[in-house]
Amino acid sequence: MMVHVIPSGLYAIKDETHISVPQASSYPSLSREDMQRLNYLRNPENPSILEVSIDGYISPYAINYYTRVLELATRAQDVKGILMEIKTAGGMVDQLVAFADFLYKYPKPIVTHTSYCCSAGYWIASQTNEIHAEPQSSTEIGSIGTIYIHYDQSGMYEKQGTKVHVFRSEGSTRKAVPNSFEPLDKESADRFQARVNAANVEFKSYVRRGRGMRIKSDAVWNGDTFDSDASVAVGLADRKGTYAQALERVIKLSDK
Template identity: 25%
Template sequence: MNRRIATVERLLVVAIGAVVAALVGWWLFYDVPDSLEDLLGVVLVLATAGVGARVAARIAASRVSSYNVAEVAVEGPISRGGRGPLPAGNVGTPADDIVDQIERADEGGAEALLLRLNTPGGEVVPSDDIRNAALDFDGPTVAYATDTCASGGYWIASGCDELWAREASIVGSIGVIGSSVNVHELAEQLGVSYERFAAGKYKDAGVALKELSDDERAYLQGIVDRLYDHFVERVAEGREMDPETIRETEARVYIGTDAHELGLVDELGTRDDVEDRVSELLDTDAVVQEFEPKQGLTVRLRRGAESVAYALGAGLSSRFDGEGVEFKL
């Protein structure tokens, strides 16, 4: 019923806009078509009416919403550019695009946010950006884990009012990992030497071509520990849980039923159950509109080319760069 009323209102706005534009065009371009110029005026009237209808349609879409719930998906690895650490088959939506969709939904009048999560995690700051966007949304926010809501995905979910999952969903992995490939022994066998030109004691900590010292190992582990502390703090605050209880999970993953028993998930249910819950929160029927980033042909072609180039060798070469340590959730 709400969708039908909103549709009628939008059509009414479009019709009024077209009529107004036609009247303006008539006044500007047309009196009596007794000459070629007048005939051209008729054409201009029709063109003006068409433009007016399009403008009115845009105004109607922004002012009269046919939905009251925005659904935004977080799929695949979380990163600034949407690409995971593997060469192929591991691509997600760029974090900035997800933030844009949440903000667009908020500005467009959505009364609630449904955040659909199917992600193994990813980079720290992009995950936090999405979490902050959910926190800033003006209305109820419900996160829904489908297949996987792990690590960075759980970081995001902790910023929502509620977290739902399926009984067999994979949830948890509240931890941080820092990784670096070390090939200094192989380099020595191949006759490759590492010459250090750096300013700052720890600038090349974790570079693959040199052996990691105990001091550097402690330095890098300290970064991981501090990021982990931030993760625990955010989850404890968002989920209203005891930080020690979170640490006791030891970054393990749980199926949905176990996560629910531990308090990591609020409720278990299907997509329909989640929609019913959102209806309860709004005290009216939920009408869901999925928000997806608009990607032009140029963007799609560029990302495809990047994936091919990455598969051909960028993944291998990145293991030998100067900043050899990656920190991920």
């Protein structure tokens, strides 16, 4: 059984800071090279495990890309299973509900291997069959929670002696509210809080669906992260395992 790697190509990574830069302009369609690689898998004498690499910031463009790759893999009879290699701090929640449902119902086994799987990345991983945590001290898994950051710079402008004048058309009292130039009003603050609360309810419900009784501690819900040993102990991961061991596992599941 052979392994074919289809890198996402979605992000340019700055090695020094690990900051990811979305390459949004190149999507939503798959490249010709991606199509050729996937079509190559359509060979009855070459049963394969497809690796999907999720590396960097997760955006709606990334979700569209991964969905298309996995949809093609569903129709490729010679793709027996998926090895999902995840290394991400997370990203946007946009389209994660639909993608999580897609993964949860996916007809072929998916095993996740990760050394760094947080927030939106864990939302995705929790919907796969198994999660293998890289057995090293730097492994970090979890960060179940949602956050939104608003910059209120109105005080800074006031100290600088800068006056910002915002002109809105009559009746458009909520146009561009909130913004960083005007003080954050209570209505906007309440909306932000309600949105992050609602997103977190979704996040937790999907993790509970995907992981079920494997979650062994309420500590996973406070937004903390866990190393490889602790992630297995609390149920965020199924076992410690290297890339090779995760590959062996998905091959075994695909042969059932």
